[in-house]
Amino acid sequence: xxxxLAFACAALVVGPALVAPQTSFAQAYQTxxxxxxxxxxxxxxxxxxxxxxxxxxxxGSAIAGHDSRLGGAIVGGTIGAVAxxxxxxxxxxxxxxxxxxxxxxxxxxxxxxxGGRRHEYEICRGADGVWRASGRRY
Numbered sequence: 001x002x003x004x005l006a007f008a009c010a011a012l013v014v015g016p017a018l019v020a021p022q023t024s025f026a027q028a029y030q031t032x033x034x035x036x037x038x039x040x041x042x043x044x045x046x047x048x049x050x051x052x053x054x055x056x057x058x059x060g061s062a063i064a065g066h067d068s069r070l071g072g073a074i075v076g077g078t079i080g081a082v083a084x085x086x087x088x089x090x091x092x093x094x095x096x097x098x099x100x101x102x103x104x105x106x107x108x109x110x111x112x113x114x115g116g117r118r119h120e121y122e123i124c125r126g127a128d129g130v131w132r133a134s135g136r137r138y
Contacts (some may be wrong), residue, residue, distance in 0.1 A: 037094035037108050039121075048088020049081045056080015095120070098138045107134060 060076015061069045095113045097103050099121065107124040120138040123131050 037092070037110050040110065040112070041089055041092045041094075044087035044092045045085045048084035048091075049084070050084070052078045052084020052087070053081035057082070097122075099134065101138070104134075 014042035042070065054077070056079050057073045057077030059080070063076070064072025091113045095109055095111045097109045101109070101122075103109075104122075104124065107122050109122050111118060111120045113119070122134045122136040124134045125131050
């Protein structure tokens, strides 16, 4: 019974992040001023917070004493969500163009860590307003 209660509380801590819309009204209203690098950072931070919160809640509940599993889940979920947010946010970096590459209008250079490797590439905003990889990589 107590483990079900701890799991339900962990779901209450993490649940709103899963249901909340990813873009706010102000972001949707200002699509003309969309910064893809900032959006990638925000997406990575949100995903890290959810994953960290779930993992932290489960670990906190498991580590806590028999009578304090709920408290362990709440504390573990909170710490895990904050740590996951910061880790996810730091995985995407907006960087300047590397030597030998000239900046182009309506383009950004992005550095991203995934798959255990660092990837650097350019994204450009097309005439339709959509950001796409240009094919230039470092």
